[in-house]
Amino acid sequence: MESGSGGAAPSSGSTAPATTLQAEGSSPPPPPPSRYESQKCRDWNTFLQYLQNHKPPLTLARCSGAHVIEFLKYLDQFGKTKVHITGCPYFGHPNPPAPCACPLKQAWGSLDALIGRLRAAYEENRGRPESNPFGAKAVRIYLREVREGQAKARGIPYQKKKRKRSTVTVSAVSTSGAVSTSGAVSADGDSTIGVGPASSPSLTSTTSMTNVTKTTV
Numbered sequence: 001m002e003s004g005s006g007g008a009a010p011s012s013g014s015t016a017p018a019t020t021l022q023a024e025g026s027s028p029p030p031p032p033p034s035r036y037e038s039q040k041c042r043d044w045n046t047f048l049q050y051l052q053n054h055k056p057p058l059t060l061a062r063c064s065g066a067h068v069i070e071f072l073k074y075l076d077q078f079g080k081t082k083v084h085i086t087g088c089p090y091f092g093h094p095n096p097p098a099p100c101a102c103p104l105k106q107a108w109g110s111l112d113a114l115i116g117r118l119r120a121a122y123e124e125n126r127g128r129p130e131s132n133p134f135g136a137k138a139v140r141i142y143l144r145e146v147r148e149g150q151a152k153a154r155g156i157p158y159q160k161k162k163r164k165r166s167t168v169t170v171s172a173v174s175t176s177g178a179v180s181t182s183g184a185v186s187a188d189g190d191s192t193i194g195v196g197p198a199s200s201p202s203l204t205s206t207t208s209m210t211n212v213t214k215t216t217v
């Protein structure tokens, strides 16, 4: 590091020893994580951060479904989805003609997908499926309420189209249909609850988008 001294060398950085890549070929680089995997990792870290800042202090082991719901509500402040209150003239209006003062929240599809990822991450981090707070019944009920509330407020019929596709992955999405899933499964240890639902949520968020774009001119 002798940047300031000596006026001889011109400061064009052609000969600068920039980032020497060494030890090439000794070990193959790991494959880059998929978008889902990296998103899951980020979500998990966000949640751990949330636990750390929680008052009173909260550990993962003591985390319940109620805490998960609290976390979801906390995330609403970062949401970008307008959810009209009942007093708003645009309540139930899919395409309001003018802005209003209603709060922005996390869209149901985002929350649903998030829970799917966190639920999988919990078990990948040695959490036991039967104590998985992200699979708690209260969380499922909360998500269903959010879905129904947002469907009304935004004028989006989430439930109108029943898509008859892979019945395995649907269990996490349509909570009302397959109620018995995670509550009863706890008996036999290694059920793959975490894997199935995890892949589906990204689908649902896109389907809700396609429902919206119906602009009849």
Ligand SMILES: [Zn+2]
Residues within 6 Å of the ligand: 083, 084, 085, 088, 089, 090, 091, 100, 101, 102
């Ligand atoms: Zn509004």
